[in-house]
Amino acid sequence: MTTIKLSRNFRKIFMLPLLLCGTFYADTTNAANLSGMEVKVGTLFSSSTRGRSIPGIYLGLEGSDLGGSFSTIGVESTLSYFSAYQINLFKLFHPKNNFIGKVEAGLGAGLFFYQIGYRDNLEDAPGQKKRNFAFGPSIRALWYFYGGAFVGIESMLGLRNLFFNIVLSYQDSTQLIFGIGF
Amino acid sequence: MESFKQLKLYIIVICAISINTLTVYAESSFNSVRKDSKVVHLFAAAGEGFSVGTVRLGRNDFEFGLYPGYLLGIGVVIGITNNLYSTLSVGYTNGDLGCYGGLGVDFWRLWILNFRAEIGGVGSLFRNNSSGHALLGLDLGF
Numbered sequence: 014m015t016t017i018k019l020s021r022n023f024r025k026i027f028m029l030p031l032l033l034c035g036t037f038y039a040d041t042t043n044a045a046n047l048s049g050m051e052v053k054v055g056t057l058f059s060s061s062t063r064g065r066s067i068p069g070i071y072l073g074l075e076g077s078d079l080g081g082s083f084s085t086i087g088v089e090s091t092l093s094y095f096s097a098y099q100i101n102l103f104k105l106f107h108p109k110n111n112f113i114g115k116v117e118a119g120l121g122a123g124l125f126f127y128q129i130g131y132r133d134n135l136e137d138a139p140g141q142k143k144r145n146f147a148f149g150p151s152i153r154a155l156w157y158f159y160g161g162a163f164v165g166i167e168s169m170l171g172l173r174n175l176f177f178n179i180v181l182s183y184q185d186s187t188q189l190i191f192g193i194g195f
Numbered sequence: 196m197e198s199f200k201q202l203k204l205y206i207i208v209i210c211a212i213s214i215n216t217l218t219v220y221a222e223s224s225f226n227s228v229r230k231d232s233k234v235v236h237l238f239a240a241a242g243e244g245f246s247v248g249t250v251r252l253g254r255n256d257f258e259f260g261l262y263p264g265y266l267l268g269i270g271v272v273i274g275i276t277n278n279l280y281s282t283l284s285v286g287y288t289n290g291d292l293g294c295y296g297g298l299g300v301d302f303w304r305l306w307i308l309n310f311r312a313e314i315g316g317v318g319s320l321f322r323n324n325s326s327g328h329a330l331l332g333l334d335l336g337f
Binding site for chain 2: 058059060062063064065066067106108110112113116118119120150151152153154155156164165166167168169170180181182183185186187188189
């Protein structure tokens with residue numbers, strides 16, 4: 014039973030980004046130009062560990078029109094662990110601003126996945142587990158303050174419950190990112 | 196239950212297509228109120244649960260006021276096209292230094308006001324009060 018549940022979840026996880034990529038590529042006016050690839054690496058604080066400034070890992074890969082990012086964050090103790098992963102895909106914009114300089118904006122979609130495991134006593138085998146995911150629109154707003162060094166926000170609003178979404182409430186996953194692009 | 200799941204999947208598909216078409220729409224549209232205003236513009240929007248999401252007063256490409264996540268700050272609006280923009284701001288949020296980054300679109304202009312939708316996120320440096328927000332409101336320009 015668990016196997017069936019898992020395979021269903023993973024099917025959703027992999028199908029939805031593929032579906033999104035398809036919609037980007039299907040529109041010829043938005044054909045992705047992947048020339049001049051840029052790699053981004055950095056660290057982040059995520060809303061999945063809200064209240065504690067725990068650094069995570071951020072990786073980005075992008076062309077001039079289309080970009081993606083992967084990030085992960087986690088904590089572990091002798092009694093529990095928490096792991097979160099996020100993938101975002103963006104259509105990118107590179108507007109110029111006379112006051113603050115180079116900015117990178119993006120609009121796309123993201124996928125957030127997390128897993129929690131815990132046990133009541135140290136002697137117990139890790140038994141209790143919970144995993145879930147959220148998918149929804151995401152945005153990027155990065156400011157290049159010195160050369161390739163940037164600071165910015167990536168936020169994904171997960172569509173989990175239709176009623177809550179209508180009243181502008183989402184399962185969000187937001188990241189404050191510090192990184193460098195080269 | 197299954198049909199509800201299917202409905203959710205349809206909504207996700209529609210959202211994905213909408214995001215793509217939105218960018219095309221925004222690249223070929225009207226001047227926003229913010230661009231045309233001579234003195235100031237005022238942006239007020241609803242946030243989570245239709246509570247007050249943001250109230251910002253701005254002039255040209257600068258805005259200040261209450262951002263989502265109770266961030267009191269000042270920021271810049273960076274025009275991407277006539278009515279698609281990105282915004283970055285810094286300020287004070289829940290006893291911490293925070294910043295806000297967002298992307299929004301102006302639509303349905305009626306004389307001195309237009310509707311505005313924005314997605315953004317707040318991040319804070321020391322206490323990690325990070326949160327994401329969707330805003331829907333009006334931008335009024337004078």
